[in-house]
Amino acid sequence: MYIVDLHSHSNVSDGNLNPDDLISYAAEKNVDMIALTDHDDISGLDLARKKAEELGISFINGVEISVTWRSRTIHMLGLNFDPNNQNLIKGLERIREGRIERAKKIAYGLAMVGIPNAFEGAKSFASHQVIGRIHFAHYLVSKGYSKNIKSVFNKFMTKGKPGYVEHQWASLEDAVGWIKNAGGIAVIAHPGRYDMGKKLYPQFFQEFKNFGGGGIEIISGSQSLNQIDYFADFAQQFDFFGSIGSDFHGHGVSHRDLGPLHKLPEKIKPIWNQFTQTS
Ligand code: AMP
Ligand code: MN
Ligand code: MN
Numbered sequence: 001m002y003i004v005d006l007h008s009h010s011n012v013s014d015g016n017l018n019p020d021d022l023i024s025y026a027a028e029k030n031v032d033m034i035a036l037t038d039h040d041d042i043s044g045l046d047l048a049r050k051k052a053e054e055l056g057i058s059f060i061n062g063v064e065i066s067v068t069w070r071s072r073t074i075h076m077l078g079l080n081f082d083p084n085n086q087n088l089i090k091g092l093e094r095i096r097e098g099r100i101e102r103a104k105k106i107a108y109g110l111a112m113v114g115i116p117n118a119f120e121g122a123k124s125f126a127s128h129q130v131i132g133r134i135h136f137a138h139y140l141v142s143k144g145y146s147k148n149i150k151s152v153f154n155k156f157m158t159k160g161k162p163g164y165v166e167h168q169w170a171s172l173e174d175a176v177g178w179i180k181n182a183g184g185i186a187v188i189a190h191p192g193r194y195d196m197g198k199k200l201y202p203q204f205f206q207e208f209k210n211f212g213g214g215g216i217e218i219i220s221g222s223q224s225l226n227q228i229d230y231f232a233d234f235a236q237q238f239d240f241f242g243s244i245g246s247d248f249h250g251h252g253v254s255h256r257d258l259g260p261l262h263k264l265p266e267k268i269k270p271i272w273n274q275f276t277q278t279s
């Protein structure tokens, strides 16, 4: 079986493995083709690609872009793009700057409930430029405010809790535009996580299609496998390619391991058949 995993994270964003160690682990798990898709940052791609070439795995450039659509946070994967594209690089830089502003507001919210120094604390858990809620979660666990990452999210880091702030990420149009401009394909990550309902999903997919979106992640480690048919039907309706990704974040922090989850339904066109330069 040819094993494809087009969604994974390293410590460039909120995973806990170095980009090259992630690839070594993928080789251990017999993955044939992998994309590294860190949140809003592509600086791990070079190191990961070198290791993939060394180990004979097909490597696909990837990124997971934070997007706001009608007040909802959507995660959009970019796959198989030119990582030197200035449009994309600048767009991602802006999002990372926004993350720092958001982090300061998160720290303020936590300070209001008696948790000091959370900005510096979270930063100390971020290995690179991306600062996210996971880094706050690690800091809070380290200080004993919660016993694990899952409970710290529930208690502090989700909507309505002291360490959550509304944030304006990239627009859907801009994010798709950057990926397309860089020669890549835009894919909606874990579509089952957006809780849009029967009316909004078709509107969302139609807008994504109109802007030039190309695929949806039908099989995802971070959504329930019983949603496969629901999103396979949308893929057919809007003529999207289907993608598969574990959303692996490293040892001890992921729901799912790297590697195969489930096969795409027969009727769906696999997105990886579009990738011509895979080494
Ligand atoms: P951010 O982009 O900084 O808002 O962080 C989003 C990331 O936090 C996701 O990609 C997950 O890695 C992680 N995350 C979100 N919700 C949870 C949760 N309930 N438990 C653990 N990790 C979560
Ligand atoms: Mn993440
Ligand atoms: Mn995501």
Ligand code: MN
Binding pocket: 007, 008, 009, 064, 247
């Ligand atoms: Mn992800």
